[in-house]
Amino acid sequence: MKVVSIISTKGGVGKTTTAANLGGFAADAGLRVLLLDLDVQPTLSSYFTLALRAPAGIYEMLAFAERRIEQLVSRTAVAGLDLVLSNDDRGELNTLLLHAPDGRLRLRHLLPALAPLYDLVLIDTQGARSVMLEMAVLASDLALSPVTPEILAARELRRGTLQLIEDIAPYRHLGIEPPPLYLLINRLPPVSSNARLIQQTLRQVFQDHAGVRVLDTDVPAIEAYPRAATRGLPVHRVEFRQPAGRVAPTALQTMRTLASELFPQWQERFALVTGRPDAQATAGSASHGERP
Numbered sequence: 001m002k003v004v005s006i007i008s009t010k011g012g013v014g015k016t017t018t019a020a021n022l023g024g025f026a027a028d029a030g031l032r033v034l035l036l037d038l039d040v041q042p043t044l045s046s047y048f049t050l051a052l053r054a055p056a057g058i059y060e061m062l063a064f065a066e067r068r069i070e071q072l073v074s075r076t077a078v079a080g081l082d083l084v085l086s087n088d089d090r091g092e093l094n095t096l097l098l099h100a101p102d103g104r105l106r107l108r109h110l111l112p113a114l115a116p117l118y119d120l121v122l123i124d125t126q127g128a129r130s131v132m133l134e135m136a137v138l139a140s141d142l143a144l145s146p147v148t149p150e151i152l153a154a155r156e157l158r159r160g161t162l163q164l165i166e167d168i169a170p171y172r173h174l175g176i177e178p179p180p181l182y183l184l185i186n187r188l189p190p191v192s193s194n195a196r197l198i199q200q201t202l203r204q205v206f207q208d209h210a211g212v213r214v215l216d217t218d219v220p221a222i223e224a225y226p227r228a229a230t231r232g233l234p235v236h237r238v239e240f241r242q243p244a245g246r247v248a249p250t251a252l253q254t255m256r257t258l259a260s261e262l263f264p265q266w267q268e269r270f271a272l273v274t275g276r277p278d279a280q281a282t283a284g285s286a287s288h289g290e291r292p
């Protein structure tokens with residue numbers, strides 16, 4: 001089971017969008033995927049229609065160490081894509097975890113219960129520095145941080161996200177290595193041809209940070225993302241054909257490239273995802289239940 005936290009100390013950079021679309025894409029590739037919504041504002045929790053709503057959610061999971069899957073896990077309308085709902089309406093978890101001796105490690109300690117059931121766990125987080133965010137990173141094999149191409153965002157990243165990674169470094173002494181941080185350039189303006197330049201600049205800014213990598217994949221700013229969110233669908237199902245006159249790759253191509261760069265071990269499955277409505281049954285649901 002691979003665990004990925006999607007983090008940024010800045011809001012509106014595309015964390016929830018990335019979690020929903022990467023999760024939906026991996027599920028359509030036949031992987032068993034679990035989304036954890038750690039944001040107090042339940043944006044990810046309301047992205048997909050639910051096929052089955054569990055009585056409990058992230059609050060019971062973290063506050064009471066609830067492990068019963070039927071209590072915790074809701075099923076989305078996308079086959080193979082499950083979700084632990086955000087239900088910490090009053091924002092109590094952060095304080096609770098701050099004062100618990102095992103607070104920052106609580107999620108990490110709960111993950112073995114999920115390992116036999118899922119291939120991939122994606123953790124969506126709130127855009128602010130918090131105990132919850134540190135807890136998510138400490139539970140992850142890798143941290144993925146969307147960055148929008150303004151230089152301001154890069155500065156914020158330096159101050160916020162990198163500081164977070166440095167602050168959890170002492171957990172090394174407990175045998176917990178901070179995960180590598182992958183930066184994903186998101187919302188690249190379609191007309192600008194300076195994608196490469198932005199990537200080079202980001203690479204230069206972070207070249208002396210071991211453990212930080214700027215991904216080769218970038219995500220263009222296209223209207224398919226908000227449209228997919230409105231329809232409650234993973235974006236690769238909404239835009240799998242090249243719209244006339246568009247230079248940027250389709251959302252399907254982008255998600256496939258991103259998923260393959262993050263998880264090369266599943267590349268062959270990803271290549272088979274077509275996004276076409278008639279294909280979901282064969283590519284996705286038919287293979288769920290098998291080990292990939």
Ligand SMILES: Nc1ncnc2c1ncn2[C@@H]1O[C@H](COP(=O)(O)OP(=O)(O)O)[C@@H](O)[C@H]1O
Pocket residue numbers: 010011012013014015016017018043127186187188219220221222223225226227229
């Ligand atoms: N690549 C993109 N192209 C166009 N719109 C995007 C893209 N990525 C995200 N958005 C839009 O930006 C807004 C903020 O994204 P969201 O994922 O909610 O950010 P965060 O979770 O980091 O606060 C949403 O309306 C989303 O649809």
Ligand SMILES: [Mg+2]
Pocket residue numbers: 015016017039043125
């Ligand atoms: Mg969000």
